[in-house]
Amino acid sequence: MSKVLVIAEHDGNLLNGSTARAVACASQLGLAAVDVVVLASDGSAVAEQAAKLTGVSTVVLVQNPVNENAVAALLAPQIEALASDYSHVFAPSTTFGKDLMPRVAAHLGVPQISDIMRVESATVFDRPVYAGNAVITVEAPEGLVLGTVRTASYPAVTQDGAATIETREVSVTLPSHTRYEGLKTSGGGDRPDLQAAAKVVSGGRGVGSEENFSVIYGLADKLGAGVGASRAAVDAGFIPNDHQVGQTGKIIAPELYMAFGISGAIQHLAGIKDAGTIVAVNKDADAPIFEVADYGLVGDLFEVIEELEKAL
Amino acid sequence: MKILVGVKRVVDYNVRIQVKADGSGVATDGVKMSMNPFDEIAVEEALRIKEAGKADEVIAVTIGPKVCQEQLRTALAMGADRAIHVETDDEIQPLTGARILKALADKEEPKIVLLGKQAIDDDNNQTAQMLGGLSHWPQATFASEVVIEGDTALVTREIDSGLETLSVDLPAVISVDLRLNEPRYVKLPNIMKAKRKPIETLTLADLNVEVAPSVTVLKTSAPAKREAGIKVESVEELVIILKEKGLIE
Numbered sequence: 001m002s003k004v005l006v007i008a009e010h011d012g013n014l015l016n017g018s019t020a021r022a023v024a025c026a027s028q029l030g031l032a033a034v035d036v037v038v039l040a041s042d043g044s045a046v047a048e049q050a051a052k053l054t055g056v057s058t059v060v061l062v063q064n065p066v067n068e069n070a071v072a073a074l075l076a077p078q079i080e081a082l083a084s085d086y087s088h089v090f091a092p093s094t095t096f097g098k099d100l101m102p103r104v105a106a107h108l109g110v111p112q113i114s115d116i117m118r119v120e121s122a123t124v125f126d127r128p129v130y131a132g133n134a135v136i137t138v139e140a141p142e143g144l145v146l147g148t149v150r151t152a153s154y155p156a157v158t159q160d161g162a163a164t165i166e167t168r169e170v171s172v173t174l175p176s177h178t179r180y181e182g183l184k185t186s187g188g189g190d191r192p193d194l195q196a197a198a199k200v201v202s203g204g205r206g207v208g209s210e211e212n213f214s215v216i217y218g219l220a221d222k223l224g225a226g227v228g229a230s231r232a233a234v235d236a237g238f239i240p241n242d243h244q245v246g247q248t249g250k251i252i253a254p255e256l257y258m259a260f261g262i263s264g265a266i267q268h269l270a271g272i273k274d275a276g277t278i279v280a281v282n283k284d285a286d287a288p289i290f291e292v293a294d295y296g297l298v299g300d301l302f303e304v305i306e307e308l309e310k311a312l
Numbered sequence: 313m314k315i316l317v318g319v320k321r322v323v324d325y326n327v328r329i330q331v332k333a334d335g336s337g338v339a340t341d342g343v344k345m346s347m348n349p350f351d352e353i354a355v356e357e358a359l360r361i362k363e364a365g366k367a368d369e370v371i372a373v374t375i376g377p378k379v380c381q382e383q384l385r386t387a388l389a390m391g392a393d394r395a396i397h398v399e400t401d402d403e404i405q406p407l408t409g410a411r412i413l414k415a416l417a418d419k420e421e422p423k424i425v426l427l428g429k430q431a432i433d434d435d436n437n438q439t440a441q442m443l444g445g446l447s448h449w450p451q452a453t454f455a456s457e458v459v460i461e462g463d464t465a466l467v468t469r470e471i472d473s474g475l476e477t478l479s480v481d482l483p484a485v486i487s488v489d490l491r492l493n494e495p496r497y498v499k500l501p502n503i504m505k506a507k508r509k510p511i512e513t514l515t516l517a518d519l520n521v522e523v524a525p526s527v528t529v530l531k532t533s534a535p536a537k538r539e540a541g542i543k544v545e546s547v548e549e550l551v552i553i554l555k556e557k558g559l560i561e
Binding site: 011071072073076094095096098099100101102103104105106107109110111112113114115124128129130131132133134135136137138139140141143175177178179180181182183184185186195199223231234235240241242247248250255256266267273276277278279285290291292293294295296297298304307308311312 | 323325328329331338405406407410429430432433434435436437438439440441442443444445446448449450451452453454456466469470471472473474475476477478479480481484489490491524525526527528529530531532533534535538540541542543544545546547548550551553554557559560561
C-alpha cells in the first residue's frame with residue numbers, strides 16, 4: 001500500500017509549524033494515508049498536536065531518551081527502521097530536515113529530492129535550483145521516494161484532524177559518536193517565529209549597526225511582525241544568524257515583507273519570492289530589491305520608520 | 313592527520329543564469345565558472361586546521377570532467393598539499409558523489425572530510441550527510457565554528473533556532489556554512505607553486521564505485537517572475553495602500 005510518512009519537527013514541547021506545511025505537500029501525493037512520526041524523549045504533547053493536523057491518519061510516536069535533542073546520526077537509523085512500511089518519506093526542508101534526510105537516504109540507497117515546491121504526481125516534482133533562478137522537474141526512480149518540502153510553497157494544513165496515536169518501539173543500535181552539547185538561541189522573546197509570521201520586518205546592511213537594529217525590532221513589535229535580516233547584516237554582526245533570510249538562510253512566505261536597507265542580492269530574493277506583498281525602503285533608487293517590490297519607497301530608512309510608527 | 317576537502321566547479325555566484333528556451337537546462341557556454349563558494353570556505357578551514365598544527369596534510373578532491381582541474385589548482389594555490397581528480401563526463405548526483413567520497417576516504421583514511429553545505433548550482437545540500445550515512449561516521453552540518461581537540465571536534469552549527477553545538481568523534485564529516493571563515497586570496501607566487509603540486513586522476517572504476525539510483529531531470533524552466541510594482545512618493549501614501557489591502561491596521 002502506498003502511504004507517506006512525514007517526519008515531525010519539534011522542540012520536545014511544541015510541534016514546529018514546518019510540519020503542517022510538509023503534511024500539506026504530502027497530502028497532494030494522492031496516497032492511501034499520510035502518517036506523521038514524532039521521535040522524542042517524552043513526545044505525547046507533540047503527538048497530540050500532530051494528531052490534530054488535517055489529513056493525517058496515524059501519528060507514530062517513538063519515545064527514546066536519546067531523542068531528547070534532534071541529532072541526525074541518532075534519528076536516521078530509527079527512521080530507516082520505519083521506512084519499510086511506506087512508499088514515501090518526507091520532512092520539512094528546514095535545517096532539521098536538511099540535516100537528517102540525506103543521511104536516511106544514504107542508508108536506504110535512494111536519492112533525495114530536496115525542496116519540493118510542487119507535486120506533479122507521486123513520483124514527479126518541481127524543485128528550485130540556482131537560488132530559485134531556475135526550476136527543474138524531476139522524476140524519482142522506482143522504489144522509496146524520499147524528499148524534503150520547501151515549506152514556503154505550502155500553506156499549513158488546518159487543525160481539524162483526529163488521527164490515531166500509535167506508540168512504536170524501534171529497536172536499533174544507535175551510535176555514541178555524536179553528542180549534543182547545547183543550543184544558543186537569540187532569544188526573540190514573544191516575537192513571532194520568522195518562518196510562520198504573517199508579517200516580517202527585515203533589515204540589511206543599510207541599518208548600519210547592531211544598535212540601530214532596535215528601530216527594526218521596534219517597528220516589528222508595533223506590527224506584531226517577525227524580524228528578518230540579509231546576509232550582509234548577519235555577517236556584520238548586527239543580528240544573530242537565525243534571522244537570515246535567503247538562499248542559504250530561511251525561505252519565507254509572509255503576507256507582508258518589509259525590507260529596510262536591503263539592496264536585494266539574488267540570494268536574498270530567493271528567500272522572499274513567495275511573500276504576498278513586498279515593501280522596500282532604500283536610499284538607492286537603483287537597488288535590485290525594487291525590481292521585485294510591490295511598493296518601493298526611496299528614502300532614509302530611519303526617517304521612514306519614524307514616520308511609519310507615527311502613522312500606525 | 314589528513315583532511316580531505318571537496319571542491320565543486322559551479323557557475324560563478326555573480327552570474328545571472330539563463331534558462332535555455334528548449335527547457336534542456338541552463339546556459340553554461342561562455343559563462344564564468346568558479347569553485348563553489350562554500351567549498352572555498354571548506355578549503356580555508358582545512359588549511360587553518362593544518363596551520364594550527366592539528367593536521368599534516370590537506371587533500372583537495374573534485375569529481376567531474378577534465379576542466380574541473382582548474383578548481384583543484386585553485387585549492388592547491390590556496391595551500392592544499394595535493395589533489396585527487398575523479399574524472400567523469402557524466403552528471404554525478406549527490407548519492408553517487410557520496411559513494412565516491414566514501415571510496416576515497418577508505419583509501420586515504422582522513423580524520424576529517426570537509427565539504428561545503430551545498431553547491432550553489434543544484435542547491436541539494438545532501439552530499440556531506442550522505443557521506444556520513446554511508447561511512448557510519450558522525451556528521452556536523454552547517455558549521456560556523458570548528459574546534460579540534462584530540463580525537464574529537466566541537467562544532468557550532470547554524471540552525472533555524474540558533475547556534476547548536478555538537479561534539480563528534482573523529483573521523484567525522486563536517487559541512488561548512490558561510491560564517492565559518494573568510495577564504496584567503498590566492499597570491500601569484502602560490503599559483504605558480506600550485507602548478508607543480510601533484511593531481512592524481514582516478515575513475516569511478518578505479519574506485520569500484522557504481523552509479524547510485526538517480527533522479528531524472530525531465531525539464532528545466534524559468535521560475536514564475538515577480539513583477540516590479542510601483543514606487544510610492546511618501547510614507548503617507550504607503551500607509552494608505554497597506555491599510556486598504558488590510559495588511560496593517
